[in-house]
Amino acid sequence: PLFQNATFHISAHHLSDLPPPFGIEVAFAGRSNAGKSSALNTMANHNRLAFVSKQPGRTQLINFFSLGGDRFLVDLPGYGYAKVPESMRKHWQMTLSNYLSHRSSLYGLVLVMDSRHPLTPLDRQMLDWFGPSGKPIHVLLTKSDKLSRSAAMLTLNAVRKELNTTWGNCSVQLFSSLKKQGVEEAEAVIGKWLFP
Ligand code: GDP
Numbered sequence: 722p723l724f725q726n727a728t729f730h731i732s733a734h735h736l737s738d739l740p741p742p743f744g745i746e747v748a749f750a751g752r753s754n755a756g757k758s759s760a761l762n763t764m765a766n767h768n769r770l771a772f773v774s775k776q777p778g779r780t781q782l783i784n785f786f787s788l789g790g791d792r793f794l795v796d797l798p799g800y801g802y803a804k805v806p807e808s809m810r811k812h813w814q815m816t817l818s819n820y821l822s823h824r825s826s827l828y829g830l831v832l833v834m835d836s837r838h839p840l841t842p843l844d845r846q847m848l849d850w851f852g853p854s855g856k857p858i859h860v861l862l863t864k865s866d867k868l869s870r871s872a873a874m875l876t877l878n879a880v881r882k883e884l885n886t887t888w889g890n891c892s893v894q895l896f897s898s899l900k901k902q903g904v905e906e907a908e909a910v911i912g913k914w915l916f917p
Pocket of ligand 1: 752753754755756757758759760799864865896897898899
């Protein structure tokens with residue numbers, strides 16, 4: 722599994738806390754509850770690290786995990802949670818937009834979306850921030866076990882079409898942490914980014 726040897730490295734709350742931009746990092750982003758932690762845990766094969774970080778404090782941080790050498794996995798705070806105070810929302814908008822558009826060591830973005838509710842306005846916002854960098858985006862349409870096969874295929878094609886016409890350099894796949902579907906496909910894409 723790709724993230725089996727991930728170890729916690731550092732948490733950043735402000736841009737000034739980010740580690741120096743050396744090496745290669747891949748960031749995971751998504752609306753809260755989209756299934757990001759579950760997807761990370763699935764790819765880590767449930768190592769004791771447990772990416773499921775439901776503690777509000779921890780989820781409001783940019784968490785860096787070392788994958789060995791100068792390779793990093795970056796877990797971005799989940800967005801779209803309704804009960805966040807406006808000041809904190811502003812802070813995270815500023816921090817995330819800056820990180821996504823300027824971080825030189827950021828190789829690619831994995832955007833996690835619930836396959837039943839893809840491309841929400843905030844997902845589009847993330848794509849608008851990151852897309853202009855020209856770097857690759859890989860979308861995981863999670864909880865695909867909740868859709869029929871035909872509905873899943875329709876969603877996959879519709880999202881793929883929209884991503885490629887609007888943002889370019891995107892790939893999309895179905896993913897289920899519950900059924901362990903799409904794990905190898907995701908690991909192949911992300912593995913190529915991290916260990917080219
Ligand atoms: P996060 O906030 O994006 O990190 O989301 P979580 O990984 O914590 O998942 C949110 C909820 O969706 C939890 O109740 C999970 O059990 C559920 N969930 C996550 N992935 C899947 C999946 O592949 N299939 C199903 N059926 N439920 C899932």
